[in-house]
Amino acid sequence: AHVTPPRVRPPAGAVVIGAETTTENLTVRNHPLILEGHIRHDVLAINSDVTILPGASVGGHLVAIGGNVHNGAGGTVKVIEQSRDLANSLNSSFMVSASVRTTAPPKKDDWFGGQLGLLVLGLLGGLLVLVGAPKAAQRVSESIAISPARSLTVGLLTALGLLVVLAFNDRLMHVTFIGLMWSPFGTLVALAAAMVMGFGWLSGMRYAGNIIAHRFGRPQGGGTLYGRIALSLCLFFGANVVLGSISRTLGVASLTLECIVAVMGLGAAVATGFGREADWLGARLRGETRWTSPHI
Numbered sequence: 001a002h003v004t005p006p007r008v009r010p011p012a013g014a015v016v017i018g019a020e021t022t023t024e025n026l027t028v029r030n031h032p033l034i035l036e037g038h039i040r041h042d043v044l045a046i047n048s049d050v051t052i053l054p055g056a057s058v059g060g061h062l063v064a065i066g067g068n069v070h071n072g073a074g075g076t077v078k079v080i081e082q083s084r085d086l087a088n089s090l091n092s093s094f095m096v097s098a099s100v101r102t103t104a105p106p107k108k109d110d111w112f113g114g115q116l117g118l119l120v121l122g123l124l125g126g127l128l129v130l131v132g133a134p135k136a137a138q139r140v141s142e143s144i145a146i147s148p149a150r151s152l153t154v155g156l157l158t159a160l161g162l163l164v165v166l167a168f169n170d171r172l173m174h175v176t177f178i179g180l181m182w183s184p185f186g187t188l189v190a191l192a193a194a195m196v197m198g199f200g201w202l203s204g205m206r207y208a209g210n211i212i213a214h215r216f217g218r219p220q221g222g223g224t225l226y227g228r229i230a231l232s233l234c235l236f237f238g239a240n241v242v243l244g245s246i247s248r249t250l251g252v253a254s255l256t257l258e259c260i261v262a263v264m265g266l267g268a269a270v271a272t273g274f275g276r277e278a279d280w281l282g283a284r285l286r287g288e289t290r291w292t293s294p295h296i
Contacts, residue, residue, distance in 0.1 A: 010034050019055055035062075035077075045069075052077050111244045111251060119237040122205065126229040129202050134225050136275030137199070141206040143268040143278065152260070154281065155200065155267025162193050197266060199274070204265025208232035232261075 010016050014032040017023070021037035029046040036053040042060035048067045056073045065082040129137050144151045166189075173179045173186040209228025212235055214220040223231075236258045244251025273280030283289040 017056075019053075052079075111248070112241055115237055115240045115244070115255075119233055122202065122233040123230060125198050125202050126205075126226050126233070129199065129229070130226045133199070133275070137203045137206055138225060139275035139278075140200075140203040140265060140268045140272055141210065143272045144204065144207040144264050145210070146278075147268075147271070148264060150271060151264040151267040153267065154271050155263035155265070158200075158266050158270050159197075159263055162197065166190065166193055196269070197262075200266025200269045201262035202229055202265070203269055204261040204263070205229045205232040205236075207265065207268075208236075208261050 011032050014034055015028050016034045017026065017037040017039070019036045023037070023039060025041045025043070026039050027044045027046075028048050031048055033043075033045050033048045033050045034053065035043070035050065035056045035058075037056060039058045039060075039062075041058075043058055043062040045062065045064045046066060048064070050062065050064055050067060050069045052062070052069070052071045052073045054072050054074075056077060058077045061078045061080050062069070063080045063082065069079050069081060071077055071079055169186050169189045172182045175182075179186075206225060206228050209223070209230075209232040210220045212231055213223055213228060236254070239254045240251055240258070243254045269275070271281045272278060277283065284291050
């Protein structure tokens with residue numbers, strides 16, 4: 001009679017099909033098999049000691065040729081046992097071990113880890129902005145406060161354009177011959193796009209930091225550049241984590257708000273020529289200034 005085996009540590013060399021694993025068919029030879037997952041069709045075990053744990057399921061049949069079968073799943077797994085002589089005959093006829101292909105269980109997303117990574121990336125990027133372009137970031141954040149609608153509109157158009165460029169760049173880099181030649185330029189394009197979007201994001205965080213500080217009674221235009229960036233990054237991190245732990249929908253909504261602020265920073269950066277002129281883009285679109293004219 002079949003009995004439910006105790007849960008013990010799998011023996012060395014055992015093939016273990018976990019509870020969260022699902023695959024179409026399974027073939028195992030000369031290795032112990034511990035089955036707790038789900039096989040949509042059939043299982044073939046040759047000279048294998050098979051342990052079927054409760055919760056396992058096999059859509060077709062589990063055919064065991066040689067070896068022992070301990071079926072703890074009851075009627076959900078139909079077992080057909082064949083003689084050991086047939087297993088020895090198959091082993092002598094087929095010298096190559098059968099491969100085991102399984103579908104790995106889906107990885108659970110790490111919401112907290114993702115938000116923590118975003119926070120660390122922002123804090124490190126803020127240091128780069130503080131060293132490389134503090135005045136430009138300050139002017140861009142001021143431009144958002146003056147024209148938030150323009151900043152958002154230009155930012156959305158710029159983000160869409162960057163996505164098209166990056167998608168086309170990615171396709172070029174994956175073309176066999178052209179990709180080899182384009183790869184160095186494609187890498188520069190990707191880095192340039194990342195720097196532009198990162199600068200816009202952090203400029204937007206400076207703008208958000210001013211608003212947050214003002215809510216706490218601080219002067220809206222005061223504070224240090226890095227302090228205000230860090231303030232907004234930490235607040236968004238806390239809101240994303242807390243709301244995301246309550247409901248993923250609330251977490252995504254909070255993250256979307258952060259993205260909107262980042263897009264506004266991107267739009268203001270483009271509209272001001274990355275902090276060079278208050279109406280850098282408008283003057284050129286109206287034909288008042290040539291695109292190649294340097295800022296004076």
